[in-house]
Amino acid sequence: MTVLLNPYLNFHGTAREALEFYHSVLGGTLNLMQYDAIPGMMGDPSESTLIMHGQLETEDGLTLMAADYPASMQEVPDASTPGSSVCVSGDDLERLTAIWTALAESATHIQQPFEKAPWGDTFGMLSDRFGVPWMISGGPAQD
Structure with a gap:
């Protein structure tokens, strides 16, 4: 199931x-x-x-x-309303970097660049050209 x-x-x-x-x-x-x-x-x-x-x-x-x-x-909030994010995470840093790069190219706001975070992962936050908030997080491969 x-x-x-x-x-x-x-x-x-x-x-x-x-x-x-x-x-x-x-x-x-x-x-x-x-x-x-x-x-x-x-x-x-x-x-x-x-x-x-x-x-x-x-x-x-x-x-x-x-x-x-x-x-x-029209009055109902849409995906650009603050309060939630689409999060993509994993250990394929090449794939995650490609996703980040494509979203960032036309982003309306980059809150956190996609870089090494204090907790060790590569992490970034942005709002794409539609105003949708995204978080991209890449950690080490799991055994």
């Missing part, structure tokens, strides 16, 4: 762009479902091409999901 915990990010009209960007950063397989895939799901026809559910799955086991809020939910 398998149990998974996956980040699910909500956006206000930029889920497609965000997921396509994350796909370019993380690789893997991206599946997108628009609201118009299920007739009657979206009340406003102008929002029919928004993402009802998107899922990115990578070869190394990462899963990231996202969706767009409809305009009727």
Whole structure:
């Protein structure tokens, strides 16, 4: 039996762009479902091409999901609201550095550069171009 915990990010009209960007950063397989895939799901026809559910799955086991809020939910906080982060960690420093570099390239804010931390891991924090907070942490390989 398998149990998974996956980040699910909500956006206000930029889920497609965000997921396509994350796909370019993380690789893997991206599946997108628009609201118009299920007739009657979206009340406003102008929002029919928004993402009802998107899922990115990578070869190394990462899963990231996202969706767009409809305009009727504009007041609901989205993934750029402070209080949570997407964290990617492991012992493949080359892979983690590549992820960091791609996210940092267009980041809106780098809180902590990706460098050796006092506790020994390589660690960094940033907000990507969509305002989503990320933490990247690389530790030594486990035996």
